[in-house]
Amino acid sequence: MKEKRYLVLEDGTVYEGYPFGANRASEGELVFNTSMTGVQEVITDLSYTDQIITFTYPLIGNTGMNIEDSESFNPQARGVVVREACTDPSNFRTTETLDAFLKRHDIPGISGIDTRSITKKLRSGGVMKAVITDETYHEDLIELLQNSTFRTDQVKRASTKTPYISTGPGPRVVLIDYGKKENIVRQLNSYGCDVTVVPHDTTADEIRQMRPDGVMLSNGPGDPANIPDQIKTVKALLGIPLFGICMGHQLLGLACGAKTYKMKFGHRGSNHPVKNLSTGKIEITSQNHGFSIDPDSLPGTGLEVTHRALNDDTVEGLRHTEYPAFSVQYHPEAGAGPHDPGYLFNEFIELMNIKEANHA
Known part of the structure; x- marks a missing residue:
């Protein structure tokens, strides 16, 4: 049986998916990105500091990650949300998978998520706080999200x-x-x-x-x-x-x-x-x-x-x-x-x- 991971939103919505990337919980501002390519550049863009990135394109990581395309050496994104994370990338420049890249940078990911649903929610209600977690009880997390504030530094x-x-x-x-x-x-x-x-x-x-x-x-x-x-x-x-x-x-x-x-x-x-x-x-x-x-x-x-x-x-x-x-x-x-x-x-x-x- 596959392990489960959860994306919990401050409005009480809970999405169930599967873990990849770093094995830890993480809180951030949930946003969405509509790019079909340039995944490595997006994740390493420091403008995403303290944010959890939802990719709207259904298959992410199919060209893999490499040693040349990062926009920073220490990315500060709080998490990555995808419909499907490619485990077998195909590109002559590939040096590692998306999963390995996220593990190396201590960024948790969650796959198997209805990213269209998230995007529609954010488009209608605005960006909101969220947490990626392996915990199965979420009521305390929702209350914590609703009462938390982000750093300003x-x-x-x-x-x-x-x-x-x-x-x-x-x-x-x-x-x-x-x-x-x-x-x-x-x-x-x-x-x-x-x-x-x-x-x-x-x-x-x-x-x-x-x-x-x-x-x-x-x-x-x-x-x-x-x-x-x-x-x-x-x-x-x-x-x-x-x-x-x-x-x-x-x-x-x-x-x-x-x-x-x-x-x-x-x-x-x-x-x-x-x-x-x-x-x-x-x-x-x-x-x-x-x-x-x-x-x-x-x-x-x-x-x-x-x-x-x-x-x-x-x-x-x-x-x-x-x-x-x-x-x-x-x-x-x-x-x-x-x-x-x-x-x-x-x-x-x-x-x-x-x-x-x-x-x-």
Whole structure:
């Protein structure tokens, strides 16, 4: 008889499935991701810190895991929920199964779950707290979930603790790490940038002393309003070419006086259509965020909307009308995901070149 594992939700719903991955219980915010590929990149994205990821695609792990595609070396996801976990992956780059990967990173998983049911529940009721457990009695767990609160130090835990350099021959970029994806560094290097990655709490004065040509504001986990010191830092950096991605996008908005709000179930997947308002073109984008910029708070901030989500009309891009600063809510570095928005790195390079020419 197969062992059982349970997914218990704060609304009292209990799903019965089978264990894989780490052999332990885990609590987190239950979210869903609609990607069909890029599983390794999703699980290792530090924006999922303290979250349990439900994959909507029915078979997960069929291409296995490898040594090259991780977006972080110490993933902080609290759990993985799938309909079926592939035990016999087929890909020439595979080095281990999803089960072995999760065990190695101490992340519990549960399979045999009706992921469509979970997705419909979260879509209608919003994301909620949940626990993965092998315990068969759940009443106390439900009460615990209903009364529990999440930590607010996700960015501190996700960020690098010490600065480091990824060298290149071109413009000097300081990347503020709020929980960055490794592919952001790879993309900057591919454009020739000399990248210095710094911790989230690096001050504006410390960054200016590095004499960067531009500053990248990375993605990261949690509520951006929980890191007010970092908002002040971004505000103090206005004037240097800035490019914000995901949380970096939200921090730019907050630094200019806009407000953010928590979305009902967020955008998580690699197939989200976004309209570029200046060109009229539609981009298919990779996204992972549970907070968004409130468009009603933008008047008077100096920010204009450059991109909109076609599914729900949320703000997906901003540009400052006075300072050399812009941002997008989605992931242009395509790790994993479409390459449609790759031009944004070119725009960042151009901003830095213009700034350099003006000071020549």
